[in-house]
Amino acid sequence: MKPLFFCLLTVAILLVVYISFCNQLSQMQMEIPQIGRVVKRLEEDNNRLQYEIECFENSLHLLELLRQPEYSHLKMPYRNEVIDER
Amino acid sequence: MKDKKQLMIVCVSIFAVLSLLLTRFYTLQVVENAKWNQIANGQHYFCVREPFLRGTFFSNTSLRPHHPEDPQRLVVEVRKVHLYVDPESIPEAYKKEIAHQLIACVDVSDDEKDRFSDQFHARSRSRKLKMWMDPHQQQDVLDWWFPYAKEHNIAKNALFFVPDYQRSYPFGKLLGQVLHTVQKQRDELTKQASPTGGLELYFDELLSGQLGLRRLMRSPINALETGEVLSEPEHGADIYLTINHTLQVIAEEEIEKGVKWSKAKNGWAVMMQPQTGEILALAQYPFFDPADYSNYYNHTHLIEHAAIKAISDAEEPGSSFKPITVAIALLANHELNQRGEKELFHPEEKIATSNGKFPGRSKPISDTGHHKYLNMYMGLQKSSNIYLGRIVERVIKKFGDGWYRNALCQHFGLGEKTGIELPAESAGLVPRPGKLHPNGTLEWSVPTPYSLAMGHNLQLNSIQFLRAMSVLANGGYLVQPTLVRKIVKGDGVCLLDHTLPSRRESFPRTLPIEVVQEVVKTMKYDTKKGGTARRGDVWGYTEVGKTGTAEKVIRGSYSKNQHSSNFIGFTPVIDPAFVLLVVIDEPEHKFIPGVGGNHYGGMCAAPVFREIARRSLEYLGVPPDDPFGYPIGDPRHDPEKGDWLVEVKQLQEKYEKWNK
Numbered sequence: 104m105k106p107l108f109f110c111l112l113t114v115a116i117l118l119v120v121y122i123s124f125c126n127q128l129s130q131m132q133m134e135i136p137q138i139g140r141v142v143k144r145l146e147e148d149n150n151r152l153q154y155e156i157e158c159f160e161n162s163l164h165l166l167e168l169l170r171q172p173e174y175s176h177l178k179m180p181y182r183n184e185v186i187d188e189r
Numbered sequence: 190m191k192d193k194k195q196l197m198i199v200c201v202s203i204f205a206v207l208s209l210l211l212t213r214f215y216t217l218q219v220v221e222n223a224k225w226n227q228i229a230n231g232q233h234y235f236c237v238r239e240p241f242l243r244g245t246f247f248s249n250t251s252l253r254p255h256h257p258e259d260p261q262r263l264v265v266e267v268r269k270v271h272l273y274v275d276p277e278s279i280p281e282a283y284k285k286e287i288a289h290q291l292i293a294c295v296d297v298s299d300d301e302k303d304r305f306s307d308q309f310h311a312r313s314r315s316r317k318l319k320m321w322m323d324p325h326q327q328q329d330v331l332d333w334w335f336p337y338a339k340e341h342n343i344a345k346n347a348l349f350f351v352p353d354y355q356r357s358y359p360f361g362k363l364l365g366q367v368l369h370t371v372q373k374q375r376d377e378l379t380k381q382a383s384p385t386g387g388l389e390l391y392f393d394e395l396l397s398g399q400l401g402l403r404r405l406m407r408s409p410i411n412a413l414e415t416g417e418v419l420s421e422p423e424h425g426a427d428i429y430l431t432i433n434h435t436l437q438v439i440a441e442e443e444i445e446k447g448v449k450w451s452k453a454k455n456g457w458a459v460m461m462q463p464q465t466g467e468i469l470a471l472a473q474y475p476f477f478d479p480a481d482y483s484n485y486y487n488h489t490h491l492i493e494h495a496a497i498k499a500i501s502d503a504e505e506p507g508s509s510f511k512p513i514t515v516a517i518a519l520l521a522n523h524e525l526n527q528r529g530e531k532e533l534f535h536p537e538e539k540i541a542t543s544n545g546k547f548p549g550r551s552k553p554i555s556d557t558g559h560h561k562y563l564n565m566y567m568g569l570q571k572s573s574n575i576y577l578g579r580i581v582e583r584v585i586k587k588f589g590d591g592w593y594r595n596a597l598c599q600h601f602g603l604g605e606k607t608g609i610e611l612p613a614e615s616a617g618l619v620p621r622p623g624k625l626h627p628n629g630t631l632e633w634s635v636p637t638p639y640s641l642a643m644g645h646n647l648q649l650n651s652i653q654f655l656r657a658m659s660v661l662a663n664g665g666y667l668v669q670p671t672l673v674r675k676i677v678k679g680d681g682v683c684l685l686d687h688t689l690p691s692r693r694e695s696f697p698r699t700l701p702i703e704v705v706q707e708v709v710k711t712m713k714y715d716t717k718k719g720g721t722a723r724r725g726d727v728w729g730y731t732e733v734g735k736t737g738t739a740e741k742v743i744r745g746s747y748s749k750n751q752h753s754s755n756f757i758g759f760t761p762v763i764d765p766a767f768v769l770l771v772v773i774d775e776p777e778h779k780f781i782p783g784v785g786g787n788h789y790g791g792m793c794a795a796p797v798f799r800e801i802a803r804r805s806l807e808y809l810g811v812p813p814d815d816p817f818g819y820p821i822g823d824p825r826h827d828p829e830k831g832d833w834l835v836e837v838k839q840l841q842e843k844y845e846k847w848n849k
Binding site: 136144147148150151153154157158161162163166179180181182183184185 | 253254255256261262265266267268324357359360361363416434435437438439442807808809810811812
């Protein structure tokens with residue numbers, strides 16, 4: 104009787120462990136699409152913010168800034184003034 | 190016996206029932222297997238379309254050596270949403286309140302409020318309420334809607350959002366006519382956008398993508414996976430342009446100032462790299478705003494600003510064409526030299542220019558000033574129609590009309606489209622000997638060459654003209670103009686690469702270097718004292734240029750009050766950074782006392798050329814190659830050391846000696 108009892112107990116424990124593992128897998132599987140949606144949303148937000156940065160940093164705006172007195176000291180360097188380290 | 194019979198009946202009945210079941214089982218599982226599988230799949234799975242991204246345009250950020258820059262997008266696909274309503278899911282009692290709340294939430298204009306409210310009463314399961322909403326606007330609506338729907342027991346999906354991508358322009362109106370845009374309404378099935386013109390239209394097939402397909406399992410509460418991708422979306426190809434965004438801004442700012450100053454109808458400036466044919470800037474004023482395209486197409490007085498006049502308008506260039514005439518005359522000399530024959534003329538030869546009578550002309554040709562004698566350098570500097578006519582007269586006598594026409598077409602690429610990557614390019618017109626106009630008159634008659642010599646009786650679009658001038662700028666090669674550096678598909682495969690050295694090596698030499706050098710030397714006089722293009726002098730740099738003021742042909746005859754004024758040139762003279770053409774269309778016709786005609790190319794177009802050239806050379810980092818070439822009064826001015834000032838003075842002395 105005792106060996107049979109211990110066998111049944113072992114099987115039961117293994118079964119519980121297996122079911123618990125399957126539950127964890129299912130939990131992760133449920134999270135995957137949610138994470139996928141979050142990632143996609145972040146990518147699109149990034150794209151939209153990048154667009155807004157480009158709107159601000161566009162050449163028209165930068166050339167206007169260049170005309171302001173506080174930036175008048177800035178000059179475009181000539182080609183022969185640029186040190187090429189290559 | 191009776192028991193046996195009963196037993197038999199029961200057995201047969203059971204057998205019959207079991208047989209029926211088995212048959213039914215076989216019918217369902219084997220015969221109708223496909224049908225029930227399909228129904229089951231339809232109930233368990235659903236398919237969604239995966240959106241694609243339309244290809245985008247990138248600016249040319251490789252112009253400045255040692256200045257690495259990230260690729261700059263000129264067009265961006267920004268994710269937006271459209272708000273829809275399912276009117277049949279909303280009880281009648283709540284429709285007015287929901288409409289009212291949404292009007293406040295999504296900022297509907299007053300004239301759209303009625304149309305907005307009417308959507309709630311349509312007999313439909315899907316009505317579009319508002320397009321192109323930002324994600325934060327979507328969140329505002331949902332933050333209000335979900336609690337409201339729960340409180341009043343309305344289905345949450347009575348209001349739903351459909352994602353979409355809107356073509357957005359970080360640079361606003363920059364390069365509007367060239368890029369153009371796509372219409373806001375897309376095809377419902379394919380989700381493809383319809384282009385309105387420009388590069389969007391020309392490259393529509395490459396820019397368009399294909400929707401993907403993904404299969405998802407239906408799950409009432411939790412989805413277990415992201416689904417099975419049945420087909421990946423195919424994004425459109427990206428196009429890397431030759432246009433540089435900073436040079437474009439410079440050109441647009443200056444052309445706007447120039448058009449407003451001369452009170453012209455419109456104007457444009459085109460900048461091209463003479464060695465490669467790459468178009469660096471193409472600016473046109475009034476501008477075209479791609480984000481507001483419908484406004485242009487709905488108003489007849491605005492629609493013309495949507496066209497690229499540099500491509501579609503072929504006009505007579507006028508006097509700015511004279512360097513080409515000089516080149517052809519020198520080419521004739523070169524051919525005679527090679528044959529061992531005497532030249533038609535010498536550049537220093539003193540030619541009488543008082544008499545403007547030419548064969549076939551009822552009226553003599555005249556110059557703006559009276560000149561008794563001119564040589565080639567003086568002839569171009571003073572923009573003398575008679576001098577150019579005289580040397581062309583010798584060319585025609587020796588070589589004939591056909592040779593002259595061939596020289597224009599084969600050596601300078603005139604009379605045919607350049608193949609620039611834009612729709613609606615005009616081929617222009619070079620008259621053909623023996624061909625008749627629709628009205629029965631000859632295209633090429635006896636006096637035609639003398640008109641051609643001064644830039645009349647032919648039509649060029651701006652790209653053709655730049656291409657012809659580039660032959661003089663790059664040492665004699667006929668380049669292929671282009672707006673595209675590379676085209677790269679969504680998967681990284683390069684479909685087209687114009688940056689390879691083999692492209693540049695394929696350009697044919699069409700003018701001998703000696704001819705080119707002589708023409709460039711002649712043009713240098715024009716932007717200095719005594720020339721018509723003084724206002725095109727780029728201080729600190731060497732440059733060549735020529736002005737043109739052509740009367741426009743209006744209803745079949747030349748107009749005295751409507752002109753197309755232009756300036757074309759390149760700078761620096763040695764290894765030019767660019768060739769630049771500025772066209773001012775119909776400047777105000779008036780005389781400014783002590784200065785001259787406002788409508789002359791030297792007055793309205795030359796200053797625009799100077800400013801675009803100066804600022805562009807600064808941006809490109811080109812060091813000044815004429816450090817003493819500044820106006821009188823500037824401390825840097827030196828009449829002995831300034832480029833070409835000594836030569837100009839010598840020419841002026843000779844001119845005064847010949848014409849006193």
